[in-house]
Amino acid sequence: MSFDPKRRLFLNAWAMGAAAASISSPWRGSAMAQTPKFISDPFTMGVASGDPTQDGFVLWTRLAPEPLDPEYSIDGLVDVQCEIAEDEAFTKVVRREFAVARPDNAHCVHVEVGGLKPNRPYFYRFRVGLAVSPVGRTRTTPEFGAPLAKMRFAWHSCAHYEQGLFTAYGDLAKQNPDVILSLGDYIYEVSYGAAVRRMPVEDAFSLSDYRLIHAVHKMDPDLQAAHAAAPWLFIWDDHEVANDYQADFGKVLPGQDPAKDFPIRKYNAYKAFFESQPLRARSRFDAVNRMRIYGQSGWGDLLDFTLLDTRQYRSKGACLSPGRQEAESVSRTTCADLQDPSRTILGARQERFVSENFMRAPFKWSVLVQPTIFSTLFQKNSQGDPTAFTDGWSGFEPARQKIIDQMARRRRDVSSVVIGGDMHGFWASDVKQDYAKPESDTVAVEFVGGSISTMSFNYDRWNRLFPDNPHLKWQDDRVRGYGLVDVTPQTMDVRLMSTPTTWRRDQAFKPLKRYVVERGKAALNEA
The missing domain is CATH 2.60.40.380 (Purple acid phosphatase-like, N-terminal)
Incomplete structure (x- = not known):
């Protein structure tokens, strides 16, 4: 030009x-x-x-x-x-x-x-x-510990610009939430091919690239409506930078050197993210080019959000094949890294933060906000051998167990709920004390929200996992949408709002499923 x-x-x-x-x-x-x-x-x-x-x-x-x-x-x-x-x-x-x-x-x-x-x-x-x-x-939020009779929050994730219109944001804005939680993949760094519209960048690397992607998102009227409707709380997943990236290691463009060029890519992506979101100055780069995104948000005596960053401080993927830049499925029987307690998905400082925040009082509900599915997925390869996908919590089982144990210790006083995204579909599951023992206690319930626009074609594949994963209760990735939650001291009313397609603006959003969680009872009650 x-x-x-x-x-x-x-x-x-x-x-x-x-x-x-x-x-x-x-x-x-x-x-x-x-x-x-x-x-x-x-x-x-x-x-x-x-x-x-x-x-x-x-x-x-x-x-x-x-x-x-x-x-x-x-x-x-x-x-x-x-x-x-x-x-x-x-x-x-x-x-x-x-x-x-x-x-x-x-x-x-x-x-x-x-x-x-x-x-x-x-x-x-x-x-x-x-x-x-x-x-x-x-x-503003209520004062710490002040009585609060009710509040409403919404959560969402996975908004690929090309794969659908952002009508879910527009519907979410009409629901009058007190706060909106963004659980990651707010943008996608790479084009998947134009389904309904085209991104301005094929595969982002430069600061200008990431700024352009954020700009084209922010110009969308439905997203603008959601941002103007309520305050947001943010975490991120991988596509704000690059698919499956792990701390300072990740995918680069053809011909580039991962060791040299990925830190540059990550810096550009992080800077554009900070510039484009309502974040505090404490989230600016520190001396080692990290941005603090994890945190906590308390709402009177009713509810506390613990927001996790599972990307920036994690150990390298378990048993990663030489030269591979993205996650993969590995054998549960031969990959010793999967059970190595020294490996972390949060980093030592964030783990301490979570432990300290879990000890805070006097909240009735605790919501763990993280970017993917928290529950384990027992899977098998084509030979029938058990495998684990290393990008999510199944690749960091000892780290997940620490959080589960902390939830279990305080469940008499605080009811825990986990929310997530990333799966491009809706899920409901039990968080078990020991996933290897289905009869073990359920210490929390989990809801994974549908994607804003990113498509998925795994409905039958995911349903085939259910016999080996009895803690999984339901899933549907054939629709798009978000989660909407009404909280009182006695109940958490969860509506999973969906539409069959985001390729048209005339499609309404309706509750696909509704669950009511009673305080003091870690159980999914379909309403």
Whole structure:
């Protein structure tokens, strides 16, 4: 594409002066920043909020009038104003903040807001000169330990841009959730071939590649609606970077050196992810180029989310074949690595965090948020030999057992539920004290949500696993959708919302299955 100077942004600097002086804010915009006059809408990616606490949240937007045009750029630093109000009409503005959009972060803005009232909704918007963003709705959480009679959350995963429209996000936005959990594969780094639309990148490697993929996602109106509807909590899986990657080891492009080039690919992917999501500054790169994504979110005395990062700190795949860059199935009888207690999927520091968070009180419900299926899958190869797929928890059984044992020790006081994604279908299962002994105690129940759009064709294959896996109770990967949960002190009402296709916008979402989990009883009750 030839360079066209007429497409560049025209800046007209002006001092904020008395207007800035009249705004109550803990910090100011940069003295070097400018306030531009845009020739087109700078808020093409909408707005988002995340990581709610009892007194605040993170607010996000990106200034990008032409986000899919690599020749287009915004010059220099740009001052951005953010308004937070108690009402959607903004007649009760309670806070105004300034942020600086910087070119080295693709002019993304992250505003960390604090000092607000607990357990109430807020509305927010951004301003740059005369340009005003769409309005987003967010909320604060209840105070720690405060009585909470009910709350609603939704979770989702696996949104391949090419394989379906994002209508599930649009339906989710209408459900009025208090918080939305994103469980990974928010983007896919690689094209699978255009089913309903085409990605702008065939196989991402550069920072520009990953930024383009995030941009084309964020421009989707259904995804924008979901981001504007409620605060989000994030974890990731593999496709934010590359299929089946493991810590600093993973797939690269043809002709590249995995040892040299994969860390570059991961850095680019992580940077684009941080730029594109409402994450706190603590999630920025540390000294060894890691980003903290795991964490905790408490909701009064009712519920606690423990959010896991199973990618960044894990050991290399068990018994990985020489030269292989992706996970594989290995023999349970000959691969000693599968039972090696020193191998980890979380890393030592995150394991300590999980243990400490599990000891927190006074929550009635504990939700373990992780990106795939937590329950074991006993499988066999074509010769009938038992195998384990090394990418998931079945490749790290001692590490999973530590978490199960912790759930078991506290189940008299706290009811545990596990949610996951990755499987491109819905699952319901029992979390067993010992999966090798079907008669052992059930310490929790698990729900895996369907994909937003990514397709699966394994319905018969998965059903053939059930005789060897009695803890698995149900699955269906023929539909797309998300999970919607209503929580009270007595019950957790889980609706698995689905549609037969995301290739058309006129398809309704309905509960495919509904389960009610009673507090104090680790059992799946179909409603």
